[in-house]
Amino acid sequence: MTIPVETFFLAQGAGGTLQQQIRAMIADGILAGRLRAGDKLPSSRRLADHLGVSRITVTLAYTELVAGDYLSARGRSGHYVSETAPVRPEAVGRPDGRGSAVDWGRRMVRDFSGHRIVGRPEDWRSYPYPFIYGQADPALFDHQNWRQCALRALGRRDFDALTEDYYERDDPMLIEYVLRSLLPRRGIVAEPSEVLLTLGAQNALWLSAQVLLGPGRRAVTENPCYTGLRSILGQTESEVVPVDVDEEGLPPDVLPQGADVVFVTPSHQSPTNATMPVERRLALLERAQRDDFVIVEDDYEFEMSFLRPAAPSLKSLDTEGRVIYVGSFSKSLFPGVRLGYIVASEAFVREARALRGAVLRHPPGHVQRTVAYFLALGHYDAHLNRLHQAFRRRRVVMNEAIREAGLTVAGRGDFGGSSFWMAAPEGVDTEDLARRLRERGVLIEPGRQFFAPGREGGNAYRIAYSSIAPGKIPEGIARIAEAIAERA
Amino acid sequence: MTIPVETFFLAQGAGGTLQQQIRAMIADGILAGRLRAGDKLPSSRRLADHLGVSRITVTLAYTELVAGDYLSARGRSGHYVSETAPVRPEAVGRPDGRGSAVDWGRRMVRDFSGHRIVGRPEDWRSYPYPFIYGQADPALFDHQNWRQCALRALGRRDFDALTEDYYERDDPMLIEYVLRSLLPRRGIVAEPSEVLLTLGAQNALWLSAQVLLGPGRRAVTENPCYTGLRSILGQTESEVVPVDVDEEGLPPDVLPQGADVVFVTPSHQSPTNATMPVERRLALLERAQRDDFVIVEDDYEFEMSFLRPAAPSLKSLDTEGRVIYVGSFSKSLFPGVRLGYIVASEAFVREARALRGAVLRHPPGHVQRTVAYFLALGHYDAHLNRLHQAFRRRRVVMNEAIREAGLTVAGRGDFGGSSFWMAAPEGVDTEDLARRLRERGVLIEPGRQFFAPGREGGNAYRIAYSSIAPGKIPEGIARIAEAIAERA
Helix, strand or coil, rough: CCCCCCCCCCCCCCCHHHHHHHHHHHHHHHHCCCCCCCCCCCCCHHHHHCCCCCHHHHHHHHHHHHHHCEECHHHHEEEEEECCCCCCHHHHHHCCCCCCCCCHHHCCCCCCCCCCCCCCCCCCCHHEEEEECCCCCCCCHHHHHHHHHHHHHHCHHHHHHHHHCCCCCCCCCHHHHHHHHHHHCCCCCCHHHHHHECCHHHHHHHHHHHHHCCCCCEEEECCCCCCCHHHHHCCCCCEEEEEECEECCCCHHHCCCCCCCCECCCCCCCCCCCCCCCHHHHHHHHHHHHHEEEEECCCCCCCHECCCCCCCCCCHHHCCCCCCEEEEECCCCCHCCCCCCCCCCCCHHHHHHHHHHHHHHHCCHHHHHHHHHHHHHCCHHHHHHHHHHHHHHHHHHHHHHHHHHHHEECCCCCCEECEEEEEEECCCCHHHHHHHHHCCCCCCEEEEEHCCCCCCCEEEEECCCCCEEEEEEHHHHHHHHHHHHHHC | ECHHHHCCCCCCCCCCCCHHHHCCCHHHHHHCCCCCCCCCCCCHHHHHHHHHHHHHHHHHHHHHHHHCEEEEEEEEHEEEECCCCCCCHHHHHHCCCCCCCHHHHHHCCCCCCCCHHHCCCCCHHHHEEEEECCCCCCCCCCCCHHHHHHHHHHHHHHHHHHHCCCCCCCCHHHHHHHHHHHHHHCCCCCEEEEEEEECHHHHHHHHHHHHHHHCCCEEEECCCCCCCHHHHHCCCCEEEEECCCCECCCCCCHCCCCCEEEEEECCCCCCCCCCHHHHHHHHHHHHHHHHEEEEEEECHHHHHCCCCCCCCCCHHCCCCCEEEEEEEECCCHHHCCCCCCECCCHHHHHHHHHHHHHCCCCCCHHHHHHHHHHHHHHHHHHHHHHHHHHHHHHHHHHHHHHHHHHEEEEEEEEEEEEEEEEECCCCCHHHHHHHHHHHEEEEEEHHHHHHHCCCCCCEEEEECCCCCCCCHHHHHHHHHHHHHHHHC
16 A cells, blocks of 8 residues: 555654654554555655655665665665565564553443353355355345446435435435335334334344333343343343243243333244244233333344244234334345334334434445435345245255255244254264364354243254255255264 | 325224225215325225225225215226315324323323424525525535445345344444554544444434433533533433533533533534644643543534634544543534444443444444445535535635624634524513514524523524535625514
8 A cells, every 4th residue: 555644753852863864763663564565655745745744755765775675766666665575573562551540440430241152263254155144145145236326316406415414303205115115114103203214123223222211110031132231131131031932932921020111023033933823922012011011022033034924013913012023134135234123102213213313323324325225126025036936946955955864953944044953963062063073164153142041941952044055954954963963 | 196005994884885885985085185196096806806806896886986086997907096075174183082091291201392402493404595404405425425325235145234233233334444544533532332322423422422321410511612512411311511611612611510421523513613633632631630520522524624624523532431432424424324423441332232233223334334435435525515615615605704794703703603593782682582583584593592591692593504605695695684673
């Protein structure tokens, strides 16, 4: 890169001549690794102007640096950091004197990093058998039209949508499409004032928890549940009661008394894939009314219902405005888009919007407008169709491979989805299993992270088919069976 | 738009024949305003498949709806909502039975919407004299190259950067450019583990406050200060002590005892434009060391130093790792990009990163990569140069117009910036002034919102020149003077 002239300062009160100071400044930058082989230096005139010294001073300093092999001169094109410039070996570490004198442990009010997400390896795409959940498959994404929409959203006509600071507003075009095209698929009728765009479903759940929970409040979660929710609730300092799910999801009749908020994933229970039948949904709403609690419905994967039409959302059955509905584009588009939404009573949305304003203002305008075009031009529906077809095919291959390998499915998902919730035989530690499989190119998700501490159920693991080519599935599943057999 | 077939449901347990139910479902949608004139209906075959009814049932329902002028048939191209379809007048309001039975006031743990931002009118761009702060000027922005960079960031090679869920990681390419190109201009040397990308400076300040403040902690702010900071600190339930700034910014010798965190804007005090001299910066750091407090340095406008090179940042003078540095692309690019960064000790960044992960995961990958390319290809520096030249010209016009109109500048900014902090004569209410000017096409920002309640100083207002064409400035300033004269 060309090194910007603004990055050069003469240290105040430094000793030596100006020429020496300039030489030291550049040599130090190279030794510390800030300036790297091949970087281009500003012209001697620009640097002299910037530092307020004469040009000859800079020229002489450059000449000396060339003699010491810090720089190389390439004729008229100027000076570059030499490819063979000296490097101080310890330059990789922390620069001297920049350690912290502050006792940060004492400074910080809460321990946020205690709640860690168990991640995938960063280079997961290089594994041949990635049964990884929730990432986009480049082979299925409609790159071409997404680019077209992004480009259109960058047009001059959309300059305001792109650049402006909305404070608390959302892109009216996207809100319109959410209201008229997405929510009706879930049977939900809403006004613009009842919708809030968020930085993904994670952000929607976080905002909901912050508005509704605090010390002295009681939250109910499914057990097992989405791992991100556990770290969110941990930050609220409220009491969290995990309730074990069964094959129909969260059972309303065993909910504890005195709940303030119940977090639930009725469409595809996360991570077991159970779908809550309509009768149970109605029973849950009735219980909410009787006990006067609020429900947060995380409908993160409804668009992955490709085996049967999705069951009506809790929100669509909610006549009392008790349900806070959370939707997301992470699964239908890709997680890096960081866009989701809340649909709830206006009073709630008003508070969540004000909180969002203080925390982050709003999701970037360009992202909002790009998604709006993608919806408006029909690419979204076409993309979902493509996803559905591909997932249906992969699912057939998964089912067959699982049967052939003799693995046990604990939760299959009657409506589709993108994963299987599996049970290893008694005595198999699935975290150990995951480690061993990783060495053989297979990535699975061990189940323990989804359970409340001390409430782990069985030897669960999850395998998803959203990022693995169908041709790789049989061998991947066979390797899982093999690794299990070694320990069982 | 084409109405997606998935938005149609037959209500459970509805009376009448299937054909009647389909008719009612569509007519209700039209009456409620969900389906609008010109919307295209699914073909009778698709709808029949979706609802699980025979095609003739749908065809007959459509025919009836055409007869009732709900739909119009356009030959082979299908059925559309009729341009003259009946509309129920009350359809604009809230649909029946969707009010909330929940006492949201009692439900919500804190009052977030109490801290409101005093916004500009949404249609501010249509005002001829918008002395509005902090928005991008389409005439100055390098649209062409921004689009090129965005397009490049959408390329297949960058698919992972675009789509992936990083959890807690940032785009390594952007981090590299922040470390090597931006931070050195502020004299800051940092490692990747000491940098965190945020959803703009607002998000950076919010994260810092959340990690460091809570009940029993004491925060110091400048008075007046950035309005967004006040709503952030209000949420921490810590004690907030506002300290009046003078023409050199925050005076270290009058800081209260027992501060935990001091929030400061040394480069361009927000909103007065005062620049803190180096001696005072050193004194502030010395005081921080003696009293063992942490400093959050909001360097939101350092790239707008076009009159003189920016003074060294506090962070560059900080040998103890006490300073949390906040940078932003909102002023140099545009606020809707929602991208900023924190530079701080590793222990602090680790916590802030974990908190960010729970709150929103990460800024969208595409935004990160687009900015990275904009920096890498040199467009950022070229864009800053263009901004500097334009702002310098506008500033000259502003100075001249202000002098001619006899207005009083309270804070001018020796290094540049994009605004003037003004003082109206005693007895002029600048909120009333702003209202009256708005009717005459002039937008100014009254000063009261920047002050701590009960600590308002004088009759301040702010006028910015970042979004007004130079040709409009003299007349705009003249109108301000005129409106002031009416009341003084």
